[in-house]
Amino acid sequence: MMERSLLQRSLPALAISLLIAGTIFLAFVEVGFGEAKVDEKDSVSNRYIANGTEETGSSNLVTSVVVNYRGFDTLGEVTVLFLAATGVGALISMLPDDKKKRKGPAPSLIMAYGGAVTIPLIALFGVYVFLHGHLSPGGGFQGGVIIATAFLLFLIIRPDRSTPHGALSLFESLAGLSFVGLGLIGLAVSGIFLDNVIAGFGNLGDLVSGGLLPLIYIAIGVKVGSELSGVVHSMRGDAP
Amino acid sequence: MNGHELVFYGGIMALLAVGIWAVLSRRNLIKAIMGLAIIETAVNLLLVAVGYVSGRSAPIVGGDTGIGSSPVGGVVDPVPQALVLTAIVISLATTALALVAAIGYYKHTGTLDLKSFSYGRTDEKEVRK
Amino acid sequence: MTVDPVLLIVIPLAAAFLVPLTSLFSKAIARWIPLLGLLGMALVIGLDFGDLYDGAVTSTTGGFDPPWGISIVMTPFGGLLAAGMIGVALYVLLSGVGGRDGKNGVVYSTMVMMATTGGVGMVITGDLFNMFVFLEITSIAGVVLAAMPRDNDRKGLNWRGAAVYAVVGGVASFLVLAGIGLLYGATSTLNIAQMASRVGDMDAFVAGTAFLLMLIGFGIEAELFPLNGWAVEVYRGSRWGTSSIFSTVIGKAGLFALLRMSFIVIGPAIKGDFVMDILLWGGAATYLFGEAAAFTSRDMYRMLGYSSIGVFGLLTASFSIGTGDGVRAGVLLIIGHMLAKPLLFSMMAHAGRRYSGDVPLKALRGMIRSSPAGALMMTVGILALIGMPPSPTFWGKYFLFSGAGSSEQWVLVGILVVGTVIEAGYLGRLIFNIFDVRKDTRENGLPLARGIMGAVAVFMIFLIGVMPGPLHDIIELVIRELLQPLTYIRWGVI
Numbered sequence: 129m130m131e132r133s134l135l136q137r138s139l140p141a142l143a144i145s146l147l148i149a150g151t152i153f154l155a156f157v158e159v160g161f162g163e164a165k166v167d168e169k170d171s172v173s174n175r176y177i178a179n180g181t182e183e184t185g186s187s188n189l190v191t192s193v194v195v196n197y198r199g200f201d202t203l204g205e206v207t208v209l210f211l212a213a214t215g216v217g218a219l220i221s222m223l224p225d226d227k228k229k230r231k232g233p234a235p236s237l238i239m240a241y242g243g244a245v246t247i248p249l250i251a252l253f254g255v256y257v258f259l260h261g262h263l264s265p266g267g268g269f270q271g272g273v274i275i276a277t278a279f280l281l282f283l284i285i286r287p288d289r290s291t292p293h294g295a296l297s298l299f300e301s302l303a304g305l306s307f308v309g310l311g312l313i314g315l316a317v318s319g320i321f322l323d324n325v326i327a328g329f330g331n332l333g334d335l336v337s338g339g340l341l342p343l344i345y346i347a348i349g350v351k352v353g354s355e356l357s358g359v360v361h362s363m364r365g366d367a368p
Numbered sequence: 369m370n371g372h373e374l375v376f377y378g379g380i381m382a383l384l385a386v387g388i389w390a391v392l393s394r395r396n397l398i399k400a401i402m403g404l405a406i407i408e409t410a411v412n413l414l415l416v417a418v419g420y421v422s423g424r425s426a427p428i429v430g431g432d433t434g435i436g437s438s439p440v441g442g443v444v445d446p447v448p449q450a451l452v453l454t455a456i457v458i459s460l461a462t463t464a465l466a467l468v469a470a471i472g473y474y475k476h477t478g479t480l481d482l483k484s485f486s487y488g489r490t491d492e493k494e495v496r497k
Numbered sequence: 498m499t500v501d502p503v504l505l506i507v508i509p510l511a512a513a514f515l516v517p518l519t520s521l522f523s524k525a526i527a528r529w530i531p532l533l534g535l536l537g538m539a540l541v542i543g544l545d546f547g548d549l550y551d552g553a554v555t556s557t558t559g560g561f562d563p564p565w566g567i568s569i570v571m572t573p574f575g576g577l578l579a580a581g582m583i584g585v586a587l588y589v590l591l592s593g594v595g596g597r598d599g600k601n602g603v604v605y606s607t608m609v610m611m612a613t614t615g616g617v618g619m620v621i622t623g624d625l626f627n628m629f630v631f632l633e634i635t636s637i638a639g640v641v642l643a644a645m646p647r648d649n650d651r652k653g654l655n656w657r658g659a660a661v662y663a664v665v666g667g668v669a670s671f672l673v674l675a676g677i678g679l680l681y682g683a684t685s686t687l688n689i690a691q692m693a694s695r696v697g698d699m700d701a702f703v704a705g706t707a708f709l710l711m712l713i714g715f716g717i718e719a720e721l722f723p724l725n726g727w728a729v730e731v732y733r734g735s736r737w738g739t740s741s742i743f744s745t746v747i748g749k750a751g752l753f754a755l756l757r758m759s760f761i762v763i764g765p766a767i768k769g770d771f772v773m774d775i776l777l778w779g780g781a782a783t784y785l786f787g788e789a790a791a792f793t794s795r796d797m798y799r800m801l802g803y804s805s806i807g808v809f810g811l812l813t814a815s816f817s818i819g820t821g822d823g824v825r826a827g828v829l830l831i832i833g834h835m836l837a838k839p840l841l842f843s844m845m846a847h848a849g850r851r852y853s854g855d856v857p858l859k860a861l862r863g864m865i866r867s868s869p870a871g872a873l874m875m876t877v878g879i880l881a882l883i884g885m886p887p888s889p890t891f892w893g894k895y896f897l898f899s900g901a902g903s904s905e906q907w908v909l910v911g912i913l914v915v916g917t918v919i920e921a922g923y924l925g926r927l928i929f930n931i932f933d934v935r936k937d938t939r940e941n942g943l944p945l946a947r948g949i950m951g952a953v954a955v956f957m958i959f960l961i962g963v964m965p966g967p968l969h970d971i972i973e974l975v976i977r978e979l980l981q982p983l984t985y986i987r988w989g990v991i
Contacts (some may be wrong), residue, residue, distance in 0.1 A: 138393035145388035148709075149381040152675060155706035156414070159682035161373040162422035171685030172564050173419075173445045180446075181429050183561075189427035189443065193450040200503075200558040200567040204618070204630035205454045207510055208637055211611055212461030214517070215641035218604040219468045219659075222644070224475050264428065269457055297517040304514030308507060314560060321503045323560030332429075359464065384675075391668055397660055404667045411671045411678070418682040448681070451626055455674060458633045462670070465640045466663035472644065473660050476653030482661065 185327040186262035186338040194267065195341045199311070199322040205269075206307060206348060210300075213355040217362045235285040243285035250278040258349030262338040268345040272352025279357040283364060291361040296354045303351035310340050310347065376417050383410035397470045397480045401463065408459035412452045419448030500544045502571045502621055503556050505579065508537040509614040516607050527603050531610035532590050538583050538617065542576065549576040550970055553988035555623070563623060563989065564688030570623035570989050573974040577828065578753055579617045581835040585745045586613040588839050588954065589738040594946040605645055605738075612638035612742050616750040623989050625677050625687045628754060632673065632718070636666045639747050642739040643731045647846075652854045654734025665727040669717035673754075676710030679703060680762070689762065690989020693982050696766040704766035711758050712775070718751025720744075720809045722783035732802025733855070737846035740798065741839035744805035749831065752809060756816055761982045776817035781912045783810025788919040796855035797845050800923065801838070804882070807916065808834050814909065815897050816979065822900030824976045826893045828968075832961060833890030837881040840954040843947055844875035850941075861930040867941040872931050874951040877958065879924045884917065887962030 176193055184192040194202050235243070251274075258271025283291070314323030330337035383406055390403025427446040474480050512534030519527040548554050554576065559566040571579070586609050593606075615635025622628050644659035681687060683703050684695045696704070717724040728748075732740050755776075764772040787807025794800035808830070815827040848864050848871065849856030864872040881888035894917070901909045943951075961968070977984045 138389065141389050141392035144392060145385040148388060148713075149385035151706050151709065152384065152414075152679070153377055153381040155679055155703045156377050156418075156682065157373055158700050158703050159418070159679065161376055161417060162420055171445075172687065173447045173685070174440070175565050176446055177427065177443055178440045187429045189429065189446040190449045190453070193446050194453055197559050197561055197565055198450060198567055198624075198626075201450075201454055201624075201627055201630050203506075203510065204627065204634060205457050207513065207611070208458050208461050208630070208633050210513065211608070211634065211637045211641065212465050214604060214607070215465055215637065215644075216468050218601050218641065219465075219472060219644050222601065222646075223472055265426070267453070269453065294521055297521055301514055301516075301518035305511065305518075308511045308514060311507070315501070315503075315507075318560065319501075320560050321501070321507065321556075321558045325560075388668070391664060397664075400664050404664050404671075407668060407671050411675045414675060415678045418678050447687070448678070451678075451681075454626075454630065458630070458670075459667075461633070461637055462663065462667045465637060466660065466667060469640065469644055469656055469660035469663050472656035473653060476656050482657070 181332055183327060184324055184338065184341065185329065185332065186341050187333050188262050188264065188267075190265075191262045191267055191338075191341060191345070195261075195344050196322075196324050196327075199344070202344075202348070203307060203311065203322070206304065206351060209352060209355055210304060213300075213359050216359050220362045234287070240285050243281050247278050247281055247285075250281065251275055254278065254353065255349070258345050259342065260335070261345040262341050263333065263335070268348025269352055271345075271349040272354075273356060275349070275353035276356030276360060279353075280360045283360065291357070291364075293358060293361060296358045296361070299354040300351055300358065303347045303354065306347040307344060307351070310344055313340070372422070377414075380410050380413045380417065383413070395481050397473065397482060398467075400482075401466045401470060404466065405459070405463055408455070408462070412455050412459070415448045415452045415455065419445035421445065499548050499554065500541050501556050502541065502545055502554050502569050503558060504541045505538050505617050505621065506614060508541065509534040509610050512537070513607055513611055513614075516603060520603060524603060528606060531603075531606040532587075534610050535583060535587050535590065535613065538613075539587060542580050542583060545571070546576060546580060549573045550974070552974065555988065564686050564691045567627050568623035568688065568989065569621050570690070570985075571621040572978050572985065572988060573971050574828070574978055575620040575753070577971065577975070578620045578749055578831070581832065582613050582616045582620075582746045582749070585741060585835055585839050586610060588843075588950050589741055592843055592947045592950040593738070595944065601645060604641065605736075608638045608641045609738060609742060611635075612642060613746055616746040619750040620753050623689055625680065625689055625692065625758075627687075628689075629670070629674055629677060632670060632750070632754070635747055635750060636670060636718075639739075639743065640666065642742060643735045645736055645739065646734070647736050648850065652734075654730075654854065656734075658731040658734040661727045661730040665717060669714045669724075671714075672710050673714035676707045676714065679707045679710065683707075688989065689757070690986045693762045693765070693986050693989075696762060699766045701767055704763050705771075708759065708763045708767070708772060711755060711763070715751045715755035715758070716779075718747060719755055719813070720748050720751075720783075720806045721779055721813060722786045722806075722810065725783070725787075725806050725809075728806055729799055729802055732798050732805070733796065734798075737842040740802065741842045744802070744808075744838050745835045748805065748809055749835070752812060755813075756979065760816075760979050761985050765982055770819070773817045773819050777814050777906075777909070780810045780813030780815070780817060781909060783807065784814060784916050785912060786810070788916045788923075792919050792923040794923075795857060797849055797858060797860065798856060800858075801841055801845065804920070804924075805834075805838060807920070808838075811897075811913075811916070815893075815900075818900050818904055818906065818909070819980065820900050820904055821976045821980070822896045822903065824979055825972050826895075826897035826900055828972050828975055829889045829893035829896065829965065832968075833881060833884075833888055833893055833958070836889065836954050836958050836961075837878045840878040840951055840958075841875060841882065843951060844871045844878065847871055847943060847947060848875075848941070858927070858930055861927060863934045864931045864941075866934050867939055868943045870948050871943040871951065874948075874955050876928055876931060877955045879928055881958045881962075883921050883924050888958050889961045889965065891962060892965050 180189045180192040184196040254271045254274030257266040258268045261267030311322040315321045324339045327339035387403045387406030427443040554571040556569040615631045618631030640663045646655040720728045791803035849860040884890045884894040
């Protein structure tokens with residue numbers, strides 16, 4: 129039996145990957161690390177940093193960039209997630225049926241009681257995260273994922289409960305349409321899609337500030353939460 | 369080339385090399401998907417690293433961060449962080465779909481090995497009238 | 498009348514988000530929403546198309562001018578491609594009207610619409626990272642489309658194609674992202690026009706690495722040799738509509754991105770013709786590879802798939818000749834391919850619908866008698882693909898030969914001749930099969946919707962083939978757009 133070592137078998141792959149990684153390494157070393165760019169005044173981020181708080185009303189500059197300056201990207205991102213969730217649901221329903229339907233094991237006592245206590249807290253934390261996206265690190269996506277985690281935990285400790293997938297679909301659709309709607313407000317008011325028309329509303333650093341940004345993050349939080357919960361539900365294996 | 373560059377960029381490139389090697393050489397579909405996930409992580413790290421400026425803090429103004437009303441020159445670049453936020457969501461979407469496709473392939477053919485599926489002759493049996 | 502081109506994205510997104518809601522109430526109505534979305538897109542591009550003759554149609558988002566806000570820059574080339582993509586998507590969906598619908602019909606049509614939206618977004622955006630996001634939209638929709646099986650498929654070819662594309666496409670996307678990170682680090686901007694104007698200060702090695710990453714990443718999506726192994730897996734197992742979308746929307750979007758970045762941003766940073774040469778010979782190699790592989794294929798789907806790969810090579814080489822004739826040829830060949838390929842896939846799927854798994858050539862035998870209308874339309878499509886007049890491809894090949902000849906690229910001319918001969922060979926074999934009537938030919942009526950759409954495609958092929966005149970002015974703008982970076986930079990500044 130010819131035994132070639134792992135290394136020998138995959139030598140071409142190793143060569144290619146080292147070549148690519150090495151080239152990229154050299155290029156990035158050229159770009160520099162940790163040093164302020166010489167022409168900082170010309171970088172787009174200069175304006176974001178200098179004027180972000182007054183132009184968008186949000187103290188979290190990353191949120192300013194994600195939801196306002198580059199809000200169009202975020203809309204695309206939401207769409208990608210939507211497509212993946214829908215696709216996962218559709219593809220799983222196409223899988224050949226497993227004759228034996230295995231129900232999940234009954235949860236232990238600790239899990240059952242511990243879960244019952246922590247699930248609402250986790251969900252609340254998720255809501256906190258997307259509600260405060262413009263004030264502290266976090267935002268719609270992170271909050272939505274946390275909510276979906278709470279949902280997953282719920283399915284684990286109560287395997288007998290079926291998911292309200294109708295309600296999830298409803299929330300998901302409405303949240304998505306809200307995001308588009310908030311963007312269209314800008315189109316209607318100033319002719320520019322996703323314009324943050326009430327950016328100056330409220331004081332910087334308050335919960336009520338940032339104009340449309342927290343509203344958009346709420347929509348995203350609800351959408352991502354319900355979407356990923358739907359994905360968790362599909363992966364569970366029972367038919368939708 | 370200072371030490372920091374070596375550590376950060378070098379480490380990221382090592383990850384990237386591992387990921388690319390895994391995708392190119394692993395026959396098992398799940399392992400290839402793991403390689404993809406590693407590549408995605410490496411590139412995300414790369415983007416964050418591009419925006420880092422040493423000595424500066426997170427791009428959040430006011431409140432506890434101590435950044436006053438003129439954050440210019442005091443915060444790192446928020447743009448790569450925004451890009452990575454989007455990229456992480458996209459990696460989630462890609463990995464989820466890839467895994468489901470792998471599950472489908474496995475359930476249908478009983479194997480996770482891409483190379484075992486021979487091209488074979490064309491199937492000339494007509495199925496319907 | 499100019500309509501904000503951002504609607505080209507907003508309309509289908511709103512439609513997509515409406516689908517799950519409507520599905521709760523009525524699946525029958527939900528089925529029509531993607532079609533309505535596409536019709537909305539067609540309306541927008543129809544209204545804006547006239548403005549393309551004067552230059553780019555631009556817009557902004559977020560309330561801030563570029564480069565701080567993401568801008569939309571629909572150039573003549575972008576607009577042409579967008580119109581073509583929307584047309585193909587409509588062709589695919591309308592051909593299915595009245596047919597049986599699997600339980601995933603709603604998802605299928607939604608994904609067709611969304612793959613098109615991603616492609617359209619890629620070609621009209623003015624921001625590089627935004628282009629990446631749209632690449633992902635089209636890619637994810639593509640994975641789902643690839644996973645949907647043909648009716649009779651028993652072998653799970655669809656899963657294989659989807660899994661391969663998911664992994665390979667994922668790697669492609671993130672290599673592109675690494676390139677974007679590099680370019681951002683080097684130029685501190687993501688706006689393509691601004692990046693193009695800052696290219697002079699870029700270090701050549703950095704530019705070269707970025708080019709390499711984009712070449713591999715977008716080259717994978719554009720099915721260039723040797724990065725196209727995944728494509729055959731997808732073509733082999735997917736529905737005819739999916740294959741059409743891959744070869745006319747997804748692949749063309751990848752090609753557009755590669756050309757845009759290479760010609761306008763990275764190319765000027767690297768002295769000499771390095772970039773153009775790689776693209777030219779890579780394209781030529783792809784062309785030969787694709788046509789040769791198609792010639793030896795025994796499965797119809799693979800054959801047409803390899804033919805598409807060959808066309809991508811032809812297109813890349815054509816644009817990279819670097820002269821006006823090359824660009825002219827490229828645009829006409831794209832138009833010709835976008836018209837003929839879906840037609841061929843559609844008719845071929847119809848002829849082969851009794852087979853499970855691979856479809857042998859003999860499925861076409863006697864098609865002239867079993868479905869005469871389909872056979873005639875398929876023959877027109879085949880001739881249009883080879884380049885027989887009247888067809889856009891004929892004009893494309895004419896300009897290609899004259900462009901290659903006048904630049905004295907004799908090796909290229911030789912390759913083109915060899916490739917065209919091989920093409921005529923295997924495509925001619927198909928025609929021979931179609932007209933080869935045997936006693937056991939069974940009746941196989943063509944569904945009405947498919948027939949109507951086929952007739953539309955044939956009509957368009959003849960129309961543009963006989964009268965390519967009206968396209969002349971817009972193609973002149975495309976030539977300027979691609980060969981003179983300053984043109985694009987000017988358009989990109991609002």
